[in-house]
Amino acid sequence: MADANKSDVPHIDDIQKTLEKQIAELRKEITKINKSISERGAELVDDAREQASDMYDTAAARASRTAQQLRTQAQAVSEVARDNPGTTTAVVGIIGLIGFLAGIAVGQAMSDTPRRWYQ
Structure with missing residues:
Protein backbone atom coordinates (compact mmCIF):
# COMPACT_ATOMS: atom_id res chain seq x y z
CA MET A 1 0.00 0.00 0.00
CA ASN A 84 -7.84 108.34 -58.68
CA PRO A 85 -5.41 110.13 -56.34
CA GLY A 86 -7.94 112.78 -55.27
CA THR A 87 -10.54 110.21 -54.27
CA THR A 88 -7.92 108.15 -52.49
CA THR A 89 -6.76 111.14 -50.48
CA ALA A 90 -10.34 112.00 -49.53
CA VAL A 91 -11.15 108.43 -48.45
CA VAL A 92 -7.98 108.13 -46.37
CA GLY A 93 -8.67 111.54 -44.79
CA ILE A 94 -12.25 110.62 -43.91
CA ILE A 95 -11.14 107.31 -42.40
CA GLY A 96 -8.50 109.14 -40.37
CA LEU A 97 -11.05 111.67 -39.14
CA ILE A 98 -13.49 108.92 -38.15
CA GLY A 99 -10.70 107.13 -36.27
CA PHE A 100 -9.74 110.33 -34.47
CA LEU A 101 -13.32 111.00 -33.42
CA ALA A 102 -13.78 107.41 -32.29
CA GLY A 103 -10.63 107.74 -30.19
CA ILE A 104 -11.94 110.88 -28.53
CA ALA A 105 -15.28 109.21 -27.83
CA VAL A 106 -13.64 106.16 -26.30
CA GLY A 107 -11.34 108.34 -24.23
CA GLN A 108 -14.30 110.33 -22.91
CA ALA A 109 -16.27 107.19 -22.12
CA MET A 110 -13.38 105.65 -20.19
CA SER A 111 -12.54 108.81 -18.27
CA ASP A 112 -13.66 108.98 -14.63
CA THR A 113 -14.20 112.71 -14.63
CA PRO A 114 -16.32 114.32 -17.31
CA ARG A 115 -14.49 116.97 -19.30
CA ARG A 116 -16.11 119.88 -20.97
CA TRP A 117 -14.83 121.94 -23.80
CA TYR A 118 -15.99 125.06 -22.07
CA GLN A 119 -15.39 126.24 -18.54
Whole structure:
Protein backbone atom coordinates (compact mmCIF):
# COMPACT_ATOMS: atom_id res chain seq x y z
CA MET A 1 0.00 0.00 0.00
CA ALA A 2 2.89 2.32 0.70
CA ASP A 3 4.16 1.66 -2.82
CA ALA A 4 0.79 2.62 -4.31
CA ASN A 5 0.82 5.96 -2.52
CA LYS A 6 4.29 6.75 -3.83
CA SER A 7 3.27 6.14 -7.44
CA ASP A 8 0.11 8.26 -7.10
CA VAL A 9 2.01 11.29 -5.86
CA PRO A 10 3.65 13.17 -8.73
CA HIS A 11 7.34 13.59 -8.44
CA ILE A 12 8.69 17.05 -7.68
CA ASP A 13 10.81 16.82 -10.80
CA ASP A 14 7.68 16.27 -12.92
CA ILE A 15 5.92 19.25 -11.30
CA GLN A 16 8.97 21.43 -11.84
CA LYS A 17 9.25 20.40 -15.48
CA THR A 18 5.55 21.09 -16.04
CA LEU A 19 5.82 24.53 -14.45
CA GLU A 20 8.96 25.34 -16.46
CA LYS A 21 7.17 24.30 -19.63
CA GLN A 22 4.17 26.53 -18.77
CA ILE A 23 6.47 29.45 -17.98
CA ALA A 24 8.26 29.00 -21.31
CA GLU A 25 4.90 28.98 -23.12
CA LEU A 26 3.81 32.11 -21.26
CA ARG A 27 7.07 33.84 -22.21
CA LYS A 28 6.47 32.96 -25.87
CA GLU A 29 2.93 34.37 -25.65
CA ILE A 30 4.19 37.56 -24.00
CA THR A 31 6.79 37.93 -26.75
CA LYS A 32 4.07 37.53 -29.40
CA ILE A 33 1.84 40.08 -27.64
CA ASN A 34 4.71 42.58 -27.33
CA LYS A 35 5.53 42.15 -31.01
CA SER A 36 1.89 42.65 -31.97
CA ILE A 37 1.62 45.78 -29.81
CA SER A 38 4.84 47.15 -31.30
CA GLU A 39 3.61 46.56 -34.85
CA ARG A 40 0.26 48.19 -34.09
CA GLY A 41 2.01 51.18 -32.51
CA ALA A 42 4.18 51.57 -35.60
CA GLU A 43 1.07 51.46 -37.79
CA LEU A 44 -0.61 54.14 -35.67
CA VAL A 45 2.47 56.36 -35.86
CA ASP A 46 2.60 55.95 -39.64
CA ASP A 47 -1.11 56.77 -39.92
CA ALA A 48 -0.72 59.85 -37.74
CA ARG A 49 2.30 60.98 -39.75
CA GLU A 50 0.39 60.56 -43.00
CA GLN A 51 -2.62 62.48 -41.69
CA ALA A 52 -0.39 65.30 -40.44
CA SER A 53 1.33 65.45 -43.80
CA ASP A 54 -2.01 65.63 -45.60
CA MET A 55 -3.21 68.41 -43.28
CA TYR A 56 0.01 70.35 -43.85
CA ASP A 57 -0.28 69.99 -47.61
CA THR A 58 -3.90 71.16 -47.52
CA ALA A 59 -3.08 74.13 -45.29
CA ALA A 60 -0.10 75.08 -47.46
CA ALA A 61 -2.22 74.97 -50.61
CA ARG A 62 -4.93 77.11 -48.99
CA ALA A 63 -2.38 79.61 -47.70
CA SER A 64 -0.84 79.85 -51.15
CA ARG A 65 -4.23 80.49 -52.79
CA THR A 66 -5.12 83.06 -50.12
CA ALA A 67 -1.81 84.87 -50.55
CA GLN A 68 -2.33 84.96 -54.31
CA GLN A 69 -5.83 86.39 -53.88
CA LEU A 70 -4.54 89.03 -51.46
CA ARG A 71 -1.81 90.01 -53.91
CA THR A 72 -4.36 90.29 -56.71
CA GLN A 73 -6.72 92.39 -54.60
CA ALA A 74 -3.92 94.60 -53.32
CA GLN A 75 -2.75 95.18 -56.88
CA ALA A 76 -6.30 96.11 -57.94
CA VAL A 77 -6.65 98.55 -55.03
CA SER A 78 -3.25 100.01 -55.83
CA GLU A 79 -4.23 100.55 -59.46
CA VAL A 80 -7.49 102.26 -58.46
CA ALA A 81 -5.60 104.48 -56.01
CA ARG A 82 -3.09 105.45 -58.72
CA ASP A 83 -5.88 106.19 -61.19
CA ASN A 84 -7.84 108.34 -58.68
CA PRO A 85 -5.41 110.13 -56.34
CA GLY A 86 -7.94 112.78 -55.27
CA THR A 87 -10.54 110.21 -54.27
CA THR A 88 -7.92 108.15 -52.49
CA THR A 89 -6.76 111.14 -50.48
CA ALA A 90 -10.34 112.00 -49.53
CA VAL A 91 -11.15 108.43 -48.45
CA VAL A 92 -7.98 108.13 -46.37
CA GLY A 93 -8.67 111.54 -44.79
CA ILE A 94 -12.25 110.62 -43.91
CA ILE A 95 -11.14 107.31 -42.40
CA GLY A 96 -8.50 109.14 -40.37
CA LEU A 97 -11.05 111.67 -39.14
CA ILE A 98 -13.49 108.92 -38.15
CA GLY A 99 -10.70 107.13 -36.27
CA PHE A 100 -9.74 110.33 -34.47
CA LEU A 101 -13.32 111.00 -33.42
CA ALA A 102 -13.78 107.41 -32.29
CA GLY A 103 -10.63 107.74 -30.19
CA ILE A 104 -11.94 110.88 -28.53
CA ALA A 105 -15.28 109.21 -27.83
CA VAL A 106 -13.64 106.16 -26.30
CA GLY A 107 -11.34 108.34 -24.23
CA GLN A 108 -14.30 110.33 -22.91
CA ALA A 109 -16.27 107.19 -22.12
CA MET A 110 -13.38 105.65 -20.19
CA SER A 111 -12.54 108.81 -18.27
CA ASP A 112 -13.66 108.98 -14.63
CA THR A 113 -14.20 112.71 -14.63
CA PRO A 114 -16.32 114.32 -17.31
CA ARG A 115 -14.49 116.97 -19.30
CA ARG A 116 -16.11 119.88 -20.97
CA TRP A 117 -14.83 121.94 -23.80
CA TYR A 118 -15.99 125.06 -22.07
CA GLN A 119 -15.39 126.24 -18.54
